[in-house]
Amino acid sequence: MPSPDSRIRVKRLDSVTQVEFVDRNILDEANIQMIGDEIAALVDAVPSPKLVISFANVEHLSSAALGTLITINNRIRGRSGQLRLSHIDPQIYEVFAITRLNKLFQIHETTDEAVKSFS
Amino acid sequence: MRRSRASPDCHPSSYPQTLGSGHVLKMTSERSDTADTATLAVPNEPKAIDDAQARLVASLERFEYPKASLFAIRLSLHEAMSNAFLHGHRNLPGVPVSLEFEVDPDHVVITVQDQGEGFDPASVPDPTLDENIERGCGRGLLLIRAYMTSAEYNRKGNSLRMTYARPPRAR
Numbered sequence: 487m488p489s490p491d492s493r494i495r496v497k498r499l500d501s502v503t504q505v506e507f508v509d510r511n512i513l514d515e516a517n518i519q520m521i522g523d524e525i526a527a528l529v530d531a532v533p534s535p536k537l538v539i540s541f542a543n544v545e546h547l548s549s550a551a552l553g554t555l556i557t558i559n560n561r562i563r564g565r566s567g568q569l570r571l572s573h574i575d576p577q578i579y580e581v582f583a584i585t586r587l588n589k590l591f592q593i594h595e596t597t598d599e600a601v602k603s604f605s
Numbered sequence: 606m607r608r609s610r611a612s613p614d615c616h617p618s619s620y621p622q623t624l625g626s627g628h629v630l631k632m633t634s635e636r637s638d639t640a641d642t643a644t645l646a647v648p649n650e651p652k653a654i655d656d657a658q659a660r661l662v663a664s665l666e667r668f669e670y671p672k673a674s675l676f677a678i679r680l681s682l683h684e685a686m687s688n689a690f691l692h693g694h695r696n697l698p699g700v701p702v703s704l705e706f707e708v709d710p711d712h713v714v715i716t717v718q719d720q721g722e723g724f725d726p727a728s729v730p731d732p733t734l735d736e737n738i739e740r741g742c743g744r745g746l747l748l749i750r751a752y753m754t755s756a757e758y759n760r761k762g763n764s765l766r767m768t769y770a771r772p773p774r775a776r
Binding site: 559586587 | 651673687691733739741742744745751
């Protein structure tokens with residue numbers, strides 16, 4: 487059961503865990519820390535986790551959120567898992583491009599495409 | 606001696622936000638036909654930070670800045686305030702950060718000043734280099750410099766002045 491305070495929505499489809507954000511603005515440090523802890527728990531729950539994080543609802547994103555995504559990516563790789571990002575709108579994508587994190591993360595237009603990309 | 610902010614714990618696990626009244630202290634505020642100016646003291650509380658951002662956004666909307674400008678300026682303000690609280694006021698949790706802004710139809714000038722020791726912005730490693738790409742921090746200033754027209758620290762390194770020139774209007 488998700489906590490009523492949860493900042494993410496989680497769906498499991500076969501071996502893939504799909505995560506969406508509840509908030510449109512991923513800016514507040516305390517909030518980002520909570521999101522990071524929740525996703526870390528999902529990553530640790532299965533061996534070789536396959537995770538898709540959708541940014542469908544996201545309008546604003548801070549550098550602290552990017553830092554947390556990097557931490558999540560490292561955690562997933564440490565467990566021989568794979569991370570995909572999806573539904574990033576052009577304005578948010580620009581933040582990834584400026585920071586060159588579009589080269590670090592595998593980004594797909596839709597969650598379906600992201601799910602199909604898992605090896 | 607100015608210290609480096611490029612410490613590995615740039616996003617500490619216990620973010621020192623306090624839960625207070627959430628009020629921004631308005632020091633001065635002026636509104637004319639041609640410009641909005643304000644000087645605010647912002648405590649490190651989520652509500653107060655949101656309120657300060659909302660005041661600036663209201664001025665941008667008053668002068669009909671486009672959505673892309675709102676995104677750029679709002680993100681830059683957030684990053685500047687985060688740096689001020691997280692690093693400048695690391696040991697000053699109860700002390701507000703000073704925010705000044707001036708918005709006219711063509712320009713925005715924002716100054717965020719903390720009461721900390723200051724830092725040397727040149728000491729922050731370039732987070733876009735391959736060897737730093739997986740570092741968890743150091744991207745706030747990069748984003749500010751990318752989105753704003755100019756961003757300069759004072760000599761001490763505790764005050765950041767950012768300017769934004771409105772993009773040419775579509776004819």
